[in-house]
Amino acid sequence: MIDAYHSKHIQVIIDAKRGDIGKTSLAYAKNIFDFYGADAITVAPYMGSDSVEPFIEYCKKGKGVYILARTSNKGAIDIQDLKIDGIPVYMKTSAKIIDWSKDSGVGAVVGATYPKELEAISKLFVASKKEIPLLIPGVGSQGGSAKDVVDALRKTGNDLSIHRINSSSGIIYAYQKYGTDDYAGAAVKAIKELNKEIDFKIL
Amino acid sequence: MIDAYHSKHIQVIIDAKRGDIGKTSLAYAKNIFDFYGADAITVAPYMGSDSVEPFIEYCKKGKGVYILARTSNKGAIDIQDLKIDGIPVYMKTSAKIIDWSKDSGVGAVVGATYPKELEAISKLFVASKKEIPLLIPGVGSQGGSAKDVVDALRKTGNDLSIHRINSSSGIIYAYQKYGTDDYAGAAVKAIKELNKEIDFKIL
Numbered sequence: 001m002i003d004a005y006h007s008k009h010i011q012v013i014i015d016a017k018r019g020d021i022g023k024t025s026l027a028y029a030k031n032i033f034d035f036y037g038a039d040a041i042t043v044a045p046y047m048g049s050d051s052v053e054p055f056i057e058y059c060k061k062g063k064g065v066y067i068l069a070r071t072s073n074k075g076a077i078d079i080q081d082l083k084i085d086g087i088p089v090y091m092k093t094s095a096k097i098i099d100w101s102k103d104s105g106v107g108a109v110v111g112a113t114y115p116k117e118l119e120a121i122s123k124l125f126v127a128s129k130k131e132i133p134l135l136i137p138g139v140g141s142q143g144g145s146a147k148d149v150v151d152a153l154r155k156t157g158n159d160l161s162i163h164r165i166n167s168s169s170g171i172i173y174a175y176q177k178y179g180t181d182d183y184a185g186a187a188v189k190a191i192k193e194l195n196k197e198i199d200f201k202i203l
Numbered sequence: 204m205i206d207a208y209h210s211k212h213i214q215v216i217i218d219a220k221r222g223d224i225g226k227t228s229l230a231y232a233k234n235i236f237d238f239y240g241a242d243a244i245t246v247a248p249y250m251g252s253d254s255v256e257p258f259i260e261y262c263k264k265g266k267g268v269y270i271l272a273r274t275s276n277k278g279a280i281d282i283q284d285l286k287i288d289g290i291p292v293y294m295k296t297s298a299k300i301i302d303w304s305k306d307s308g309v310g311a312v313v314g315a316t317y318p319k320e321l322e323a324i325s326k327l328f329v330a331s332k333k334e335i336p337l338l339i340p341g342v343g344s345q346g347g348s349a350k351d352v353v354d355a356l357r358k359t360g361n362d363l364s365i366h367r368i369n370s371s372s373g374i375i376y377a378y379q380k381y382g383t384d385d386y387a388g389a390a391v392k393a394i395k396e397l398n399k400e401i402d403f404k405i406l
Contacts, residue, residue: 015223017221017222017223017247017250018220019220020218020220021274021275021276021345022276022278023372044220044222044247044249044250045249045281045282046247046249046271046274046282046283047220047247047271047274047276047278047279047282048276048278048279048280048281048282048283049277049278049281050276050277050278051276052278068249068250071224071249071250072224073224073225073250073251073253074251074252074253075225075250075251075252075253075254075255075256076250076251077251078248078251078252078299079248079249079250079251079292079295079296079299080249080250080251082285082287082292082295083287084285084286084287089282089285089292092282092285093282142224169226
């Protein structure tokens with residue numbers, strides 16, 4: 001399956017949100033990168049350094065690891081917005097991501113649905129002088145806008161070329177929006193519309 | 204595979220540590236409970252309420268959901284021990300678990316390797332008057348002791364019969380400890396030793 005994408009020079013990110021004790025994270029990393037041959041994975045930070053390190057080790061081999069910082073869903077506020085001396089957990093996680101980023105390839109998941117939080121995290125990453133690529137879901141069906149995302153990145157002087165704005169449900173369920181059974185056609189239409197929205201701002 | 208366990212009246216907990224936006228968590232829940240037929244799952248709390256609710260819905264059907272509160276690994280301190288006005292994230296997560304527990308079946312993962320944290324969480328759960336079963340990993344190869352676990356539960360007046368002390372690596376890798384190729388024999392020996400340690404304290 002992934003080979004088919006690679007033959008078209010399309011990178012594959014497995015949005016698995018894994019994270020476990022070191023031994024188990026290593027097994028997950030082997031599965032995702034060695035067995036499936038994916039290019040990148042998303043990882044959950046709640047269990048801390050030894051749960052993310054086995055994935056990060058693969059950055060030496062050119063793989064990518066996007067660690068959840070501020071997610072795009074409503075429940076994100078429950079844990080991620082708790083404040084430690086005024087600093088929310090998602091900023092503490094982002095600071096950890098900076099620590100964990102040694103080789104290139106360590107990035108962060110930051111939802112498009114919360115542009116202010118995205119801006120704060122982008123500012124922190126830019127100040128760190130490390131290249132932390134962002135995976136930005138939530139555009140499309142979750143309600144985030146590509147315009148707000150690009151504005152937040154540009155405002156903080158972030159290099160627009162290293163990040164990925166991601167729409168999943170907005171594309172795979174596009175047939176529902178367009179009221180058609182032509183799944184592929186609806187997906188292509190949704191992709192073109194989103195790309196137009198992003199390009200308009202970047203180019 | 205799971206049918207084989209059920210035919211022996213053994214419950215199966217899938218330690219999957221899943222947690223995603225609602226739609227995806229629902230798909231994971233269907234996979235774990237409907238497709239595999241597992242009895243319980245472990246869930247990561249970082250993404251909050253809408254990420255855990257699709258799993259919790261299955262408690263109405265008699266399934267169990269153990270949400271990570273304070274994990275047994277070293278990196279647990281990175282996020283879980285951050286303090287909000289003196290209260291660590293793992294206690295905030297535990298308070299959320301109390302909120303999320305409506306039907307019975309919503310439990311918490313609390314590592315055996317940190318008995319003080321276990322005691323604090325156990326105290327909170329007992330005070331809530333809700334029945335929150337604990338899944339307690341980290342005994343055995345990770346260095347936790349069944350004695351410390353039982354002491355912490357007893358000290359806080361917790362009902363010992365509803366919790367599960369779990370050893371995974373200590374059992375599946377027991378052949379390494381005993382220096383043998385008899386995997387099954389070594390596992391059985393390790394199980395008997397651990398049960399003896401737990402029974403001694405409970406009975």
